[in-house]
Amino acid sequence: MAMVELRDVSKRYRTVRAMENVSFRIPPGVVFALLGENGAGKTTTIRSMLGLEQPDSGTVRVLAMDPRKDGIEIRRKIGCVPDAPKLYDWMKVSEIAWFAGGFYPEGYVAEFERLAAEFELPMNVKIKTLSKGGKAKVSLALAMAHTPELLILDEPTSGLDTLVRRKFLESMVDVASAGRTVFLSSHQIPEVERVADYVAIMNEGKIRVCEKLETLKAEIEQWVVTLENPECSLPPCDSFLLTHEGIGQRRQQLTVRSPEPNALWALRDTEGVLQVDVHTPSLEEIFVAYLKSGKNDWRSEQNSLPRDVPVSDASEEAKS
Template identity: 55%
Template sequence: MNAVISVSQVKKGFRGCDALRGVNLEVPPGVVFALLGENGAGKTTLIRILTGFLEADSGEAQILGMDCRAQSLEIRRRIGYVSDAPALYDWMTPERIGWFTASFYPPGFQARYEQLLRQFEVPAGRKIRHMSKGQRAKVALALAVAHEPDLLILDEPTSGLDPLVRRQFLESMVDRAATGRTVLLSSHQIDEVERVADWIAIMRDGVITLVEPLQELKEATQQVLISLTDPLVEFPMPNGRILNQTANGRQRQLVVHRLDPDSLQVLRNTSGVQNVEIRTPTLEEIFIACTRGDSQPIPAEASTGT
């Protein structure tokens, strides 16, 4: 199936900063695709390029088969977008801003928007300036999805929201993916992402370091705990992609993606290796390994969700 989002070798620099250093990514249709990364990893810069608010220095980016540079206006008509601080006319009521926005979309927008307001229990008649952050977020989400976009992009949408509103946001993402639409969720809230995401991409210092279906990622990543008889004992590294390694006295800890079982047996038989234990890391531990360890960018041909 054709990718909803396709990014190839996208680079973007600012004065004294390389925000994106060759991003490769493909997002399949009908999934909740989570883009994880610490603040400053480049997530928002990438999203601004995808939505046409920023031009890449080089590389190619497409959404729904359209070029993000040349067809940005049409892309913005076809997608929904919610940021962590939505820009709304705060002197309007939710009903008024819906009426205003409906003029940019085909018939049916207003009715669906008002239905969403009722579903989200947004107070009627209250001006947006007098609303809580959670209520404003609900208005922004209703505006973003009332035209039934094939792609919804959320950039840290639950930041600072109370647990009930965050839950409503998460449930709406799952509901949209169930209807065959796609959600791109940018976040650093690991526990929330783990509840809703089908795919995970981890971003670090302007590159994608790992991208895989969530369940497959959890099954294919192991934490290897090695006990040595002496801290200076040398041992063969197990085959697989070493995401991170740490040392503490006679203990070594490795986070390995796609660990080779045969090399693990060689490690166990090595002189000076006292014990080797395998455990399954949490998504948070995998994320930390990718963002704090020695993990390198994945090859361009592997940065795909198709």
């Protein structure tokens, strides 16, 4: 069973295109990261998954349920931390744990207390006295205390200090290794790079690429070309080029994916090319390249969480 599946989902607000033909599929036991700038469509995507927003077209399934009809049941079964969580500020931390525990099976409060201790969260203080980071810890503990099969986290580490943020993200790997699924929407790209199994890059309501992170890192390269003079022309490489930028008068940088065989040697043998240095880009550099290119990568449809492969097989592959 796919934990989350969107097929050709679109949503517009008057003249604003929030989602356009968005498709992705998430198997169990992975950390899936949705990356995008503010206004890219990430929050609308999450709200559609929770049944809080009705798409104009397409289908959404979460835990094999339709959010249009089963939104309440989906929200009961998953754990969710929104970008701006609303808490009962007049309650103490211990009181909100007992309050929330009334909606879940026995053991919820004990697990909340364990998480609160792990986050170094004081139990006997009122929530309104906590810092932004402290309130974020309360929201995280509330979302995780019933050990849901699916965690949906929208900028969950906002306001957390560096050590707690790192510890929390590492705990998401443990959640995935236990067979549960984490959907993480974030702009903290270097942190996402440390924990994500799959990455989707969203821009202007479209999924530009959706792929295994290790595949992106293996197939994308940066070629820094040093020229004899600025007028030298390079051989065509549009079929595998993401971006082509000048970095000074006699140096150019090409970001490429899955270049054609011998393309690098052909570039090095081009008249006027003095040197070509090859680098492996970071996830942040890959993110910027896809945003600048404006391309929708066809490989996403063929290679990312394959639709013609059973989801159970995709999950086992992700774990291995």
